[in-house]
Amino acid sequence: MKTKIKRGALTHVDAKGHVRMVDVTAKAETVREATAVGEIWMSGEAVRAIRDGSVKKGDPLQTARLAGIMAAKHTSGLIPLCHPLAVTAVDVALTARSWGYAISATVRTTGPTGVEMEALTAVSVAALTVYDMLKAIDRTMEIGAIRVTAKSGGSKTPVRG
Amino acid sequence: MKTKIKRGALTHVDAKGHVRMVDVTAKAETVREATAVGEIWMSGEAVRAIRDGSVKKGDPLQTARLAGIMAAKHTSGLIPLCHPLAVTAVDVALTARSWGYAISATVRTTGPTGVEMEALTAVSVAALTVYDMLKAIDRTMEIGAIRVTAKSGGSKTPVRG
Amino acid sequence: MKTKIKRGALTHVDAKGHVRMVDVTAKAETVREATAVGEIWMSGEAVRAIRDGSVKKGDPLQTARLAGIMAAKHTSGLIPLCHPLAVTAVDVALTARSWGYAISATVRTTGPTGVEMEALTAVSVAALTVYDMLKAIDRTMEIGAIRVTAKSGGSKTPVRG
Amino acid sequence: MKTKIKRGALTHVDAKGHVRMVDVTAKAETVREATAVGEIWMSGEAVRAIRDGSVKKGDPLQTARLAGIMAAKHTSGLIPLCHPLAVTAVDVALTARSWGYAISATVRTTGPTGVEMEALTAVSVAALTVYDMLKAIDRTMEIGAIRVTAKSGGSKTPVRG
Amino acid sequence: MKTKIKRGALTHVDAKGHVRMVDVTAKAETVREATAVGEIWMSGEAVRAIRDGSVKKGDPLQTARLAGIMAAKHTSGLIPLCHPLAVTAVDVALTARSWGYAISATVRTTGPTGVEMEALTAVSVAALTVYDMLKAIDRTMEIGAIRVTAKSGGSKTPVRG
Amino acid sequence: MKTKIKRGALTHVDAKGHVRMVDVTAKAETVREATAVGEIWMSGEAVRAIRDGSVKKGDPLQTARLAGIMAAKHTSGLIPLCHPLAVTAVDVALTARSWGYAISATVRTTGPTGVEMEALTAVSVAALTVYDMLKAIDRTMEIGAIRVTAKSGGSKTPVRG
Numbered sequence: 001m002k003t004k005i006k007r008g009a010l011t012h013v014d015a016k017g018h019v020r021m022v023d024v025t026a027k028a029e030t031v032r033e034a035t036a037v038g039e040i041w042m043s044g045e046a047v048r049a050i051r052d053g054s055v056k057k058g059d060p061l062q063t064a065r066l067a068g069i070m071a072a073k074h075t076s077g078l079i080p081l082c083h084p085l086a087v088t089a090v091d092v093a094l095t096a097r098s099w100g101y102a103i104s105a106t107v108r109t110t111g112p113t114g115v116e117m118e119a120l121t122a123v124s125v126a127a128l129t130v131y132d133m134l135k136a137i138d139r140t141m142e143i144g145a146i147r148v149t150a151k152s153g154g155s156k157t158p159v160r161g
Numbered sequence: 162m163k164t165k166i167k168r169g170a171l172t173h174v175d176a177k178g179h180v181r182m183v184d185v186t187a188k189a190e191t192v193r194e195a196t197a198v199g200e201i202w203m204s205g206e207a208v209r210a211i212r213d214g215s216v217k218k219g220d221p222l223q224t225a226r227l228a229g230i231m232a233a234k235h236t237s238g239l240i241p242l243c244h245p246l247a248v249t250a251v252d253v254a255l256t257a258r259s260w261g262y263a264i265s266a267t268v269r270t271t272g273p274t275g276v277e278m279e280a281l282t283a284v285s286v287a288a289l290t291v292y293d294m295l296k297a298i299d300r301t302m303e304i305g306a307i308r309v310t311a312k313s314g315g316s317k318t319p320v321r322g
Numbered sequence: 323m324k325t326k327i328k329r330g331a332l333t334h335v336d337a338k339g340h341v342r343m344v345d346v347t348a349k350a351e352t353v354r355e356a357t358a359v360g361e362i363w364m365s366g367e368a369v370r371a372i373r374d375g376s377v378k379k380g381d382p383l384q385t386a387r388l389a390g391i392m393a394a395k396h397t398s399g400l401i402p403l404c405h406p407l408a409v410t411a412v413d414v415a416l417t418a419r420s421w422g423y424a425i426s427a428t429v430r431t432t433g434p435t436g437v438e439m440e441a442l443t444a445v446s447v448a449a450l451t452v453y454d455m456l457k458a459i460d461r462t463m464e465i466g467a468i469r470v471t472a473k474s475g476g477s478k479t480p481v482r483g
Numbered sequence: 484m485k486t487k488i489k490r491g492a493l494t495h496v497d498a499k500g501h502v503r504m505v506d507v508t509a510k511a512e513t514v515r516e517a518t519a520v521g522e523i524w525m526s527g528e529a530v531r532a533i534r535d536g537s538v539k540k541g542d543p544l545q546t547a548r549l550a551g552i553m554a555a556k557h558t559s560g561l562i563p564l565c566h567p568l569a570v571t572a573v574d575v576a577l578t579a580r581s582w583g584y585a586i587s588a589t590v591r592t593t594g595p596t597g598v599e600m601e602a603l604t605a606v607s608v609a610a611l612t613v614y615d616m617l618k619a620i621d622r623t624m625e626i627g628a629i630r631v632t633a634k635s636g637g638s639k640t641p642v643r644g
Numbered sequence: 645m646k647t648k649i650k651r652g653a654l655t656h657v658d659a660k661g662h663v664r665m666v667d668v669t670a671k672a673e674t675v676r677e678a679t680a681v682g683e684i685w686m687s688g689e690a691v692r693a694i695r696d697g698s699v700k701k702g703d704p705l706q707t708a709r710l711a712g713i714m715a716a717k718h719t720s721g722l723i724p725l726c727h728p729l730a731v732t733a734v735d736v737a738l739t740a741r742s743w744g745y746a747i748s749a750t751v752r753t754t755g756p757t758g759v760e761m762e763a764l765t766a767v768s769v770a771a772l773t774v775y776d777m778l779k780a781i782d783r784t785m786e787i788g789a790i791r792v793t794a795k796s797g798g799s800k801t802p803v804r805g
Numbered sequence: 806m807k808t809k810i811k812r813g814a815l816t817h818v819d820a821k822g823h824v825r826m827v828d829v830t831a832k833a834e835t836v837r838e839a840t841a842v843g844e845i846w847m848s849g850e851a852v853r854a855i856r857d858g859s860v861k862k863g864d865p866l867q868t869a870r871l872a873g874i875m876a877a878k879h880t881s882g883l884i885p886l887c888h889p890l891a892v893t894a895v896d897v898a899l900t901a902r903s904w905g906y907a908i909s910a911t912v913r914t915t916g917p918t919g920v921e922m923e924a925l926t927a928v929s930v931a932a933l934t935v936y937d938m939l940k941a942i943d944r945t946m947e948i949g950a951i952r953v954t955a956k957s958g959g960s961k962t963p964v965r966g
Contacts, residue, residue: 019219019387021394023411025353025430031669038304057242058180062867065663066724067241070875072665073720073728074239076395078286079293080228080388081218084395084408086728088756089667108669110756112410112432117293124285124304125239132240132278139312143199143285144305151300180870182877184894186836186913192508223384226502227563231392233504234559234567237878241871245878245891247567249595250506269508271595273893273915341541341709345733347675347752360626379564380502389563398717400557400608401615402550402710403540406717406730434732434754439615446607446626447561454562454600461634465521465607466627473622514830545706548824549885553714555826556881556889569889571917572828591830593917663863682948701886702824711885718883722930723937724872725862761937768929768948769883776884776922783956787843787929788949795944 021081027112032153035106036119038146040127042100046138051096060133061094064103068092068126072107072118079121085111087118092126100141103127104149116148182242188273193314196267197280199307201288203261207299212257221294222255225264229253229287233268233279240282246272248279253287261302264288265310277309343403349434354475357428358441360468362449364422368460373418382455383416386425390414390448394429394440401443407433409440414448422463425449426471438470504564510595515636518589519602521629523610525583529621534579543616544577547586551575551609555590555601562604568594570601575609583624586610587632599631665725671756676797679750680763682790684771686744690782695740704777705738708747712736712770716751716762723765729755731762736770744785747771748793760792826886832917837958840911841924843951845932847905851943856901865938866899869908873897873931877912877923884926890916892923897931905946908932909954921953 049055057063069090076084089108094101105122107115127143134141210216218224230251237245250269255262266283268276288304295302371377379385391412398406411430416423427444429437449465456463532538540546552573559567572591577584588605590598610626617624693699701707713734720728733752738745749766751759771787778785854860862868874895881889894913899906910927912920932948939946 018415019224019384019391020414021391021409021412022218023430025410025432027410057183058870059867062661062663062864063180063241063871065863066868066871067239069663069665070721070724071239077392078228078232078235078239079290080224080392081290082293083410086408086730086755087665088669088671088727090665092664093662108667110669111408116296117289120289120292120304124289127307128278128281128285129240129242131281132243135277139309141308142305143281143307144303146288146304147302148300179898180867180874181897182874182892182895184913186893186915188893219387220384223381223502224388226380227385227388230502230504231560231563238875241875244893247569247594247891248504249508249510249566251504253503254501269506271508272891340737341546341706341713342736343713343731343734344540345752347732347754349732379505385502385563389561393561396561399714400550400554400561401612402546402714403612404615405732408730433730438618439611442611442614442626446611449629450600450603450607451562451564453603454565457599461631463630464627465603465629466625468610468626469624470622541709542706545703545824546710548702549707549710552824552826553882553885569891569916570826571830571832571888573826575825576823591828593830661858661864661867663868666862701827707824707885711883715883722872722876722879722883723934724868725934726937760940761933764933764936764948768933771951772922772925772929773884773886775925776887779921783953785952786949787925787951788947790932790948791946792944 019081021083024083024112029110029112030153031110032114033106033108034114034116034119034148035104035150036123036148037104038123038127038143039102040100040130040141040143042134042141043138046134047100049137055133056136057133060130063133064094064126064129065092067129068105068122071125072122075118075121079117082117083113085109085113087115090122092122101130114151114154116151120146120148180242182244185244185273190271190273191314192271193275194267194269195275195277195280195309196265196311197284197309198265199284199288199304200263201261201291201302201304203295203302204299207295208261210298216294217297218294221291224294225255225287225290226253228290229266229283232286233283236279236282240278243278244274246270246274248276251283253283262291275312275315277312281307281309341403343405346405346434351432351434352475353432354436355428355430356436356438356441356470357426357472358445358470359426360445360449360465361424362422362452362463362465364456364463365460368456369422371459377455378458379455382452385455386416386448386451387414389451390427390444393447394444397440397443401439404439405435407431407435409437412444414444423452436473436476438473442468442470502564504566507566507595512593512595513636514593515597516591517597517599517602517631518587518633519606519631520587521606521610521626522585523583523613523624523626525617525624526621529617530583532620538616539619540616543613546616547577547609547612548575550612551588551605554608555605558601558604562600565600566596568592568596570598573605575605584613597634597637599634603629603631663725665727668727668756673754673756674797675754676758677752678758678760678763678792679748679794680767680792681748682767682771682787683746684744684774684785684787686778686785687782690778691744693781699777700780701777704774707777708738708770708773709736711773712749712766715769716766719762719765723761726761727757729753729757731759734766736766745774758795758798760795764790764792824886826888829888829917834915834917835958836915837919838913839919839921839924839953840909840955841928841953842909843928843932843948844907845905845935845946845948847939847946848943851939852905854942860938861941862938865935868938869899869931869934870897872934873910873927876930877927880923880926884922887922888918890914890918892920895927897927906935919956919959921956925951925953
């Protein structure tokens with residue numbers, strides 16, 4: 001016999017935990033753009049290895065750009081509640097600093113939700129890729145300062161620079 | 162006619178840029194473990210929303226743990242030159258701080274290469290997942306301090322804590 | 323010399339077997355929604371382990387909801403002739419029963435084809451996830467009663483409740 | 484200043500919910516095999532369409548076998564806490580019944596964990612694939628009776644037939 | 645002759661080498677179609693094995709069609725700078741020749757970019773699948789003549805037949 | 806009532822079509838290596854665009870190498886009956902020719918099956934990537950001469966050079 005357990009008993013726990021993909025069906029398809037940035041700090045030796053082109057696995061900058069672009073396309077497969085959308089442009093840039101590299105990613109789409117997560121994912125995976133290629137030289141690298149610096153389209157709440 | 166261009170001419174450029182997946186065929190299959198950590202800083206309002214269980218998308222901590230675990234399994238699909246390996250244990254923990262959450266991930270495998278990249282990827286994707294679930298409340302969150310804190314098995318070069 | 327074999331010889335076999343992704347290019351992009359349900363039957367011991375929170379792998383309900391949502395997004399990667407589409411909402415619910423859990427998933431999109439397969443896939447993967455987390459306790463679980471209970475948008479042929 | 488919140492406060496909730504991939508690092512690599520079965524019930528019209536080879540999308544049986552095999556390989560990407568492993572054999576069979584099809588899948592590996600989830604996933608995705616190909620003809624199909632019928636290697640607890 | 649470019653000068657090359665996903669945000673969503681073709685040459689023994697249905701792994705033609713269709717859906721996950729888009733129709737055909745099989749794939753979408761890459765990917769993966777299934781019989785197979793034969797929608801530059 | 810249809814009726818069709826992943830459970834784990842090659846023919850204008858570094862999407866050679874390496878890792882996800890295995894080395898090389906590029910890929914693993922499919926997939930996807938990046942300049946490119954040139958480990962049947 002299948003006795004139904006009283007539902008109320010679980011409501012509170014359920015309400016707190018119950019994950020859902022927020023409904024964006026009714027939101028307008030507009031052009032949306034977001035830019036995220038991040039940094040990877042490394043030793044002088046690691047910096048020189050990139051500049052010299054002596055990294056054993058190959059050029060970390062090109063690899064990081066490509067990894068970031070591919071990750072942007074795969075964002076909704078990584079972030080559980082992120083809506084799938086077809087990005088229409090992705091640009092990942094790495095700028096040489098004395099302490100390592102500053103990374104930025106700009107993503108665009110025409111869709112019902114924003115692309116901050118795609119930009120943040122591109123930056124994160126680009127940084128992880130640089131880490132992977134340099135870890136034989138420097139095991140004390142650190143990745144940080146990952147944040148959204150610009151967002152337009154849809155809601156326009158300002159974000160910090 | 163297919164005239165072969167002199168190869169030497171391209172060697173230098175080629176040598177610098179030519180990416181490759183480093184050969185680990187001959188390396189021993191040993192138990193390997195790595196721990197990585199990271200942090201996500203957020204507003205008091207965002208912190209309270211997690212503690213209250215009032216985040217619209219559901220519980221960010223459980224979702225982040227799962228996203229981190231799944232990302233660890235998918236690491237070699239994200240990081241271009243990372244060797245595929247079958248992880249045998251993944252644990253992702255988020256610890257409440259006044260300023261947000263400290264995240265750590267420990268990964269194990271029996272294989273020919275280490276699992277730092279898996280641990281770093283788990284931490285990064287867990288942090289991105291928290292960001293995704295809180296971004297409606299706080300657009301100024303920042304992810305950082307992502308680094309490897311422990312590594313054992315295979316080569317044992319110490320890493321910073 | 324490349325002699326062409328008479329095509330007619332294979333036509334029948336070909337006609338029968340030849341799979342194709344049905345052309346939906348000309349179909350209207352409308353809001354479409356589908357709900358699917360299913361059940362997982364388990365021992366009293368397994369039911370109690372979930373209620374007690376004593377499942378070794380963690381909370382099966384949260385994990386199942388997330389797995390179902392992620393699977394809904396990945397449906398066209400699993401079902402060979404299923405059209406890719408960007409889901410705009412997914413909700414997966416598990417309701418406690420004395421015999422286990424009733425699972426339901428509702429999926430929405432704006433697109434040229436329906437989302438029954440996405441809803442069915444979400445239910446199936448959520449059930450498989452519960453199974454995975456409880457299998458150390460109960461090896462006789464059964465998953466069933468998976469069916470579509472509601473579908474709207476596009477063609478409106480009624481489905482059984 | 485980063486004041487640490489007292490951890491104990493969250494321990495209980497944490498302990499209950501905290502998902503983890505169970506550590507199998509120390510488990511022996513042995514040959515493991517599992518068989519799962521399931522059923523898809525459909526209308527006589529749908530059954531005849533398969534037998535006649537008149538299904539618009541092509542042959543559902545071949546498609547279902549392939550989808551099941553591919554899904555078995557992708558299991559750890561679908562089931563969040565499932566360990567990745569390299570399957571060494573997958574066989575998916577569909578047997579004609581008056582009411583539809585009986586589906587079974589047998590999976591083998593040499594590894595530290597069993598392959599029940601791979602077998603169950605193969606059966607489930609094969610059934611979903613049949614559903615997808617017949618849904619234009621029959622919207623009242625039902626998938627069920629999905630369970631493990633045999634498991635060997637590693638722990639040998641009997642499962643029901 | 646390839647004179648080595650002065651490295652400072654490589655900045656320019658670098659700027660040029662910097663990969664990016666070309667921005668198609670502003671391009672019109674129109675119906676687009678592309679057809680690609682290719683060939684796989686094999687021994688008479690391999691050809692007969694397909695015709696006889698004696699290939700150990702099963703029917704290569706059905707498997708190749710399905711693999712081609714699934715690959716078309718996954719194109720932007722394989723080709724780094726390819727834009728993601730939702731294909732609305734895919735048809736993969738294999739025509740028996742005395743020397744093997746001629747393969748063609750036609751893909752359609754409604755979107756801002758063309759689908760040549762999807763059609764070429766479908767042909768390539770269908771050919772690789774035939775190769776995989778016959779390689780126990782013939783290790784000297786060759787895949788070639790992969791090219792686009794028709795493209796419509798968006799820009800209409802003619803392509804060679 | 807569930808009347809079982811006589812199985813024999815379908816045996817022939819079944820026997821012919823029934824795909825399966827061939828059982829390699831009992832095969833020895835040995836070091837295995839395979840090399841595959843291919844070519845992409847293009848116009849002089851396209852060749853010059855690569856040499857000049859004036860391709861709008863960025864450097865096609867680096868991108869192709871990375872795409873080939875990543876595809877090698879993903880082979881069993883593309884080729885339905887291909888066994889999953891963890892590659893331990895992948896090297897993709899593109900050599901400039903007057904008519905375009907010669908591509909080769911060498912893959913290694915320690916496992917129970919060979920890696921020809923991984924090498925062929927790497928070559929194919931590298932070629933498709935070059936195509937993607939040059940297609941704005943040349944729509945008459947052709948990909949071909951894809952074949953295995955060396956294979957060692959496991960069975961040692963010679964392949965043609």
